[in-house]
Amino acid sequence: MTPTHSPVQLSVQTRQDGKALPLPTPTPPSLTPPVTPTVKDRSAAEQSISSPIEAPAEAKVAQLARPTVWSPLRFPDDVEISRDAHDRPIEFGRGAWSIVYKARLKPCAPSSLAPCTPPSSPTAVGRVLAVKAPLRRDARPVLQAESLTLTRLNLTTGYERHVVPFHGYLAESEALVMSAIPLALSTYIEDTADLARKKQTTATMFNPIQGTDAWQDLARKLISGLGWLHDTAGIVHGDIKPHNILLRPSSSDSDSEDADTFPYDPLFADFSSALDLPMDGAPSPGDTTSRTAMSAFTPPFTAPELLSLASLTSGDVAPTPASDVFSLAATLLAAATGDLLLYPGSSNLQRLAMAREGQQIIEFARSGTNGCRVPRKGVVERIIQPAVCKDTTQRIAPPEWLVLAST
Ligand SMILES: Nc1ncnc2c1ncn2[C@@H]1O[C@H](COP(=O)(O)OP(=O)(O)O)[C@@H](O)[C@H]1O
Numbered sequence: 001m002t003p004t005h006s007p008v009q010l011s012v013q014t015r016q017d018g019k020a021l022p023l024p025t026p027t028p029p030s031l032t033p034p035v036t037p038t039v040k041d042r043s044a045a046e047q048s049i050s051s052p053i054e055a056p057a058e059a060k061v062a063q064l065a066r067p068t069v070w071s072p073l074r075f076p077d078d079v080e081i082s083r084d085a086h087d088r089p090i091e092f093g094r095g096a097w098s099i100v101y102k103a104r105l106k107p108c109a110p111s112s113l114a115p116c117t118p119p120s121s122p123t124a125v126g127r128v129l130a131v132k133a134p135l136r137r138d139a140r141p142v143l144q145a146e147s148l149t150l151t152r153l154n155l156t157t158g159y160e161r162h163v164v165p166f167h168g169y170l171a172e173s174e175a176l177v178m179s180a181i182p183l184a185l186s187t188y189i190e191d192t193a194d195l196a197r198k199k200q201t202t203a204t205m206f207n208p209i210q211g212t213d214a215w216q217d218l219a220r221k222l223i224s225g226l227g228w229l230h231d232t233a234g235i236v237h238g239d240i241k242p243h244n245i246l247l248r249p250s251s252s253d254s255d256s257e258d259a260d261t262f263p264y265d266p267l268f269a270d271f272s273s274a275l276d277l278p279m280d281g282a283p284s285p286g287d288t289t290s291r292t293a294m295s296a297f298t299p300p301f302t303a304p305e306l307l308s309l310a311s312l313t314s315g316d317v318a319p320t321p322a323s324d325v326f327s328l329a330a331t332l333l334a335a336a337t338g339d340l341l342l343y344p345g346s347s348n349l350q351r352l353a354m355a356r357e358g359q360q361i362i363e364f365a366r367s368g369t370n371g372c373r374v375p376r377k378g379v380v381e382r383i384i385q386p387a388v389c390k391d392t393t394q395r396i397a398p399p400e401w402l403v404l405a406s407t
């Protein structure tokens with residue numbers, strides 16, 4: 001499940017002094033401390049779970065009042081990384097900052113003399129987990145900031161419908177514990193594109209690879225999730241692309257039966273580039289400026305305004321709600337054509353040059369082998385066009401976009 005389309009790190013500052021960091025050295029985390037936490041450890045962990053925030057009760061009530069989070073939710077138990085037949089750790093995937101391992105709660109050691117304390121997290125023993133561990137040293141602050149964002153999202157009404165379930169931060173290994181959702185939208189797109197190629201007929205070749213209705217249903221679900229993220233949670237994702245969206249089999253029975261609907265609930269994952277939207281002009285704790293400076297960009301999915309020479313050289317590249325809209329539109333275009341690279345074969349530099357003209361993304365996709373899946377005046381063009389225009393003030397916002405995608 002390694003992304004076939006890994007982000008290209010552009011000339012974005014990774015340190016305050018502007019000097020590039022040395023090449024990444026993977027640092028396998030030690031995720032399974034051999035000792036069971038002592039009672040003291042455990043109660044400390046429990047305390048940190050119950051008090052990462054100032055006023056959780058009010059935060060849940062007032063949807064738009066963003067909960068103030070000062071420290072991340074801590075994962076109170078030990079996890080054990082799953083291993084394959086050759087004793088190698090099993091990976092769900094990798095990204096610019098991290099490796100995501102398959103894991104489980106660590107069972108009590110049968111030989112232990114101490115009474116076996118039941119796990120204090122609500123996570124069931126045996127349930128498969130995903131543990132996101134830093135891939136390199138400069139990823140640690142990024143993952144710490146991500147754990148704060150996920151903690152806050154966890155406290156926002158509607159979270160479970162739109163965001164990957166987060167269970168806490170493992171301080172010792174600086175890793176995030178999530179539910180395992182082992183299908184990324186990128187993998188789904190590749191698999192569905194393969195299938196569509198094999199089954200292609202003249203009747204279906206002008207439709208999105210999964211069928212028009214299923215594509216439109218996916219669009220509705222994702223746009224509704226983006227609206228929730230911006231307007232209810234007050235967060236800009238900053239790196240929306242097919243690799244950062246996970247697919248959970250749809251819980252609604254009608255969805256799984258009906259060929260016209262998309263059979264998964266898409267969940268936003270990877271908040272390593274996320275930014276808090278200013279509320280009442282007050283900066284929020286865990287200021288994300290340094291995170292912005294550390295973001296990695298994947299040109300075809302990054303809005304053109306973030307790729308201009310001026311923004312890249314100044315290092316002052318901040319994603320916005322409008323740039324998230326562009327990235328989601330590009331993601332939906334890739335989901336329709338089945339081409340994760342979006343533009344037909346060209347070098348990285350050419351792709352960057354094309355991405356800077358991102359407002360032409362539909363035209364670019366049309367010149368690719370699957371361009372016929374985006375016919376002029378068709379449903380894909382109708383839904384994507386207003387979300388990719390160059391002038392960010394003219395770019396459609398999620399509430400209006402959702403109405404458009406629902407007709
Ligand atoms: N909860 C999860 N369950 C299963 N796989 C996951 C989960 N979270 C992430 N992954 C996989 O790991 C990859 C890297 O994770 P991501 O959070 O995007 O890391 P990065 O910030 O390094 O890009 C994802 O593209 C996805 O394939």
Ligand SMILES: [Mg+2]
Pocket residue numbers: 094095096243244270
């Ligand atoms: Mg990622």
